Amino acid sequence: MSSEPLRQFRDDRAARSQAETAGAGPRASEERRLVAWVGKSVVFTGNLTSLEDMTIDGRVEGTIEVRDHDLTIGPDANIQANISARVVTVLGLVTGTITATSRVHIHDSGTVNGDITSPRLIIADGAQFQGRADTGRANS
Numbered sequence: 001m002s003s004e005p006l007r008q009f010r011d012d013r014a015a016r017s018q019a020e021t022a023g024a025g026p027r028a029s030e031e032r033r034l035v036a037w038v039g040k041s042v043v044f045t046g047n048l049t050s051l052e053d054m055t056i057d058g059r060v061e062g063t064i065e066v067r068d069h070d071l072t073i074g075p076d077a078n079i080q081a082n083i084s085a086r087v088v089t090v091l092g093l094v095t096g097t098i099t100a101t102s103r104v105h106i107h108d109s110g111t112v113n114g115d116i117t118s119p120r121l122i123i124a125d126g127a128q129f130q131g132r133a134d135t136g137r138a139n140s
Contacts, residue, residue: 040076048081057092068101075109088118090127 035053038044042058049065056064057074064071066085073079077092088100090110098104100118108126117134 040074073110 035055036050037054038048038056038058038060040057044058044060044062046062047065048060048062050069053070053072054064054066055072055074056077056079058076059078059080061080064079064081064083064085066083068086070087070089071083071085072089073092073094075091077094079092079094080096081094082097082099083094084099086100086102088098088104090098090104090106090112092109093111093113095113097114098112098116098118100116102118103120103122104112104116104118105122106112106124106127106129108124110124111128113130115132115134116129117136119135121133121135123129
């Protein structure tokens with residue numbers, strides 16, 4: 001199980017954050033987030049909506065809506081939800097329907113049990129997918 005894609009994602013995010021907050025005080029860097037993050041120890045039940053990119057490393061049950069943004073499901077995540085986002089990257093476990101307006105990428109450590117609707121679907125060697133895939137136009 002490789003965490004290289006997630007590590008690269010976090011390294012890129014940290015570099016952008018440092019560049020954007022250069023010269024600003026510590027308070028500005030705390031207030032300026034590029035990606036919302038749900039940590040490993042977080043368990044969320046209900047409707048989760050974000051107006052920015054999001055990374056989930058914890059557990060979510062319900063629905064996740066990140067409409068015009070990117071959603072990354074970390075390698076330790078356990079998601080039991082219907083997901084709607086622009087781009088969905090799966091490194092952990094997702095049980096539920098995924099609808100993406102751009103693409104879904106299931107990495108070698110990722111597992112999806114449910115249907116996927118997306119114009120582009122990437123399934124890495126070693127990834128697990130059980131469900132139906134529709135690569136026609138996703139409903140907005």
